[in-house]
Amino acid sequence: MAQASHGPVLDALGVRIASGALAPGSVLTLAGLETEYGVSRTVIREAVRVLEAMGMLSSRRRVGITVRPVAEWSALDTRLIDWQLRGPRRDQQLIVVTELRAAIEPIAARLSAQRASDVQRAEIVRLAARLEELGHAGEGASEEYLAVDVAFHDLILDASGNLMLAATKAPIAAVIAGRSHLGLTPGIPYSEALHNHVATADAIARGDADGAELHTRRYVEAVLSEVRGVR
Numbered sequence: 001m002a003q004a005s006h007g008p009v010l011d012a013l014g015v016r017i018a019s020g021a022l023a024p025g026s027v028l029t030l031a032g033l034e035t036e037y038g039v040s041r042t043v044i045r046e047a048v049r050v051l052e053a054m055g056m057l058s059s060r061r062r063v064g065i066t067v068r069p070v071a072e073w074s075a076l077d078t079r080l081i082d083w084q085l086r087g088p089r090r091d092q093q094l095i096v097v098t099e100l101r102a103a104i105e106p107i108a109a110r111l112s113a114q115r116a117s118d119v120q121r122a123e124i125v126r127l128a129a130r131l132e133e134l135g136h137a138g139e140g141a142s143e144e145y146l147a148v149d150v151a152f153h154d155l156i157l158d159a160s161g162n163l164m165l166a167a168t169k170a171p172i173a174a175v176i177a178g179r180s181h182l183g184l185t186p187g188i189p190y191s192e193a194l195h196n197h198v199a200t201a202d203a204i205a206r207g208d209a210d211g212a213e214l215h216t217r218r219y220v221e222a223v224l225s226e227v228r229g230v231r
Contacts, residue, residue, distance in 0.1 A: 006046035009037050011083075013047055017056050017067055018080060019087030028057075028065040054080060078174040085178040094184075094227040097175040102220045104168055105153065108160040109200055109216035113209040116159035121205045124159065127152040128201035132194050140189040146180045152197065156204070156216075179227075193219050 013033070016022045033044045048065055051057040055072045059065050073080060075096075084093040116124070127148055134145045150173045157166045179185050196219035203211030 006039075006043045006050070009033075009039055009043055010047040010050050010079075012037070014051065014056070014079060014083045015086055017051070018083035019089065021087075022067050024067050024069045026067040027063070028067075030065070033065075056080075076168070076171045078170050081171055081174040082178065085175075085182065090182070091227070094175060094179065095224070097171060098220070098224045098227050100168065101172055101175075102217070102224055104165055105156065105172075105220050106213045106217040108157050108162070108165045109204060109212040110209045111160035111162060111165070112156050113204045113207050113212040115161040116204060120155060120159040124152065124155055125201045125205050127155065128198045131189075131197050135189040135194045138187050141180065141183070141185050141187045145189075146177060146185070150176055152201075156200075159204070184227075190222065193222050196222070 013022075022028070030041055030044050030048070033048075034041050037044065048057055048059065052059060054074045054077050056068055056074075057065050058068050081093060081097065084090065112120070112124070130148050131145065131152060134140065134142065134148065139145050153172060153176065154169045157169050157172075160166065196215045199215040200212055200219070203209075203215060
């Protein structure tokens, strides 16, 4: 018989820890998890190993498997972001990653205006125009709008020429997608947000670093104000 995948167990256990259902300091055992999830010891070990690598669990002989403090978790891991967006900490997770965006994206846009290639500049303008077109058509909650939005922000981070900034693409994309899949992205996006996406793209295309930073800051701060009001 084929060995069961550890994926479902990892997902279920990760959600329980991320939601606080298994609080920091909680102690588990391999035998208990094996019985609870009805899978082999090997599957449990594989799931626990991943959660240990993410800083969420620690294992010690004669102690068991302990849930570690939240401050020790791999906060930018997209799996953790997804688990937190499914639980009661959803609103806080939306806020903290949007705060990260507010700190990073305006600087990335400034650098993109200075460093982007001609091909990148043209593509950023094209993506912004498509966002505006989809938004005006009432497709802001569509999968196409989401894909274009993620591509737009990914490209600006890449075009910054800073690998550290570009390394934040995955967690930022995870939250943009999470908002959409939770039904928190309006079908008709706020006109000011669309305007600032287009203005950012135009500034990058012109090499206007100040304008790129300003308009990016405006749309990210608008999103931050929005998610802070989510209840």
